[in-house]
Amino acid sequence: xxxxxxxxxxxxxxxxxxxxxxxxxxxxxxxxxxxxxxxxxxxxxxxxxxxxxxxxxxxxxxxxxxxxxxxxxxxxxxxxxxxxxxxxxxxxxxxxxxxxxxxxxxxxxxxxxxxxxxxxxxx
Amino acid sequence: xxxxxxxxxxxxxxxxxxxxxxxxxxxxxxxxxxxxxxxxxxxxxxxxxxxxxxxxxxxxxxxxxxxxxxxxxxxxxxxxxxxxxxxxxxxxxxxxxxxxxxxxxxxxxxxxxxxxxxxxxxxxxxxxxxxxxxxxxxxxxxxxxxxxxxxxxxxxxxxxxx
Numbered sequence: 001x002x003x004x005x006x007x008x009x010x011x012x013x014x015x016x017x018x019x020x021x022x023x024x025x026x027x028x029x030x031x032x033x034x035x036x037x038x039x040x041x042x043x044x045x046x047x048x049x050x051x052x053x054x055x056x057x058x059x060x061x062x063x064x065x066x067x068x069x070x071x072x073x074x075x076x077x078x079x080x081x082x083x084x085x086x087x088x089x090x091x092x093x094x095x096x097x098x099x100x101x102x103x104x105x106x107x108x109x110x111x112x113x114x115x116x117x118x119x120x121x122x123x
Numbered sequence: 124x125x126x127x128x129x130x131x132x133x134x135x136x137x138x139x140x141x142x143x144x145x146x147x148x149x150x151x152x153x154x155x156x157x158x159x160x161x162x163x164x165x166x167x168x169x170x171x172x173x174x175x176x177x178x179x180x181x182x183x184x185x186x187x188x189x190x191x192x193x194x195x196x197x198x199x200x201x202x203x204x205x206x207x208x209x210x211x212x213x214x215x216x217x218x219x220x221x222x223x224x225x226x227x228x229x230x231x232x233x234x235x236x237x238x239x240x241x242x243x244x245x246x247x248x249x250x251x252x253x254x255x256x257x258x259x260x261x262x263x264x265x266x267x268x269x270x271x272x273x274x275x276x277x278x279x280x281x282x283x284x285x
Contacts, residue, residue, distance in 0.1 A: 091245065
């Protein structure tokens with residue numbers, strides 16, 4: 001970690017801002033897992049970390065190592081791309097299984113198997 | 124030519140991916156990446172994906188810009204909802220949208236966009252009726268959301284893919 005002190009100030013400031021905002025966003029997203037009351041509401045919370053959190057932290061990492069090693073670094077972009085491509089899979093799986101269970105249990109607050117009409121919107 | 128490169132765009136992007144992961148443009152890595160790209164394109168032929176042609180590259184740039192703005196805006200919106208959740212419970216709900224997109228790749232991209240934007244979660248898509256069910260965290264009016272998604276994402280995706 002000691003070579004991080006070689007980072008010049010002009011680079012350290014944006015890196016710090018990006019890192020802190022990214023981790024704050026991720027933290028708020030994780031807090032949402034506790035604070036939101038319904039399962040479907042909690043589905044949204046981790047996407048904060050998956051979108052803005054990942055992008056900001058990866059940007060910070062790109063700037064740091066680009067400045068330290070004095071060359072362009074792009075492979076953090078791959079992390080962003082892979083995270084964005086794969087989160088829908090997990091989210092859909094969770095959402096669909098919750099929907100399936102709620103329909104089996106016959107709860108009234110979930111829309112029926114789609115028939116095209118506007119479902120009841122308030123929970 | 125078509126035999127060796129059934130999916131030229133896929134082979135090319137796999138090569139780019141390989142070079143990015145290895146962080147080098149040495150001839151050895153270019154050769155290996157090209158080989159991998161060609162072999163994976165052949166495997167792709169056996170999977171028989173739907174052939175899609177990308178049209179209208181200008182629209183892609185516009186759509187990407189819109190998505191970037193929406194991701195930023197919805198991140199802030201969801202953060203405020205979470206932080207205020209103690210005092211004011213989130214007014215969330217389901218929205219059903221009639222989607223006329225049928226192209227599989229376009230639908231996959233729409234799913235990525237809707238999931239990358241916090242505050243909307245893709246739940247279910249019915250291929251027969253074309254009804255997409257999403258869950259919205261901060262819902263004021265279902266019709267507004269349905270309009271927004273149709274106008275902002277579905278129309279450009281249709282122009283790009285179909």
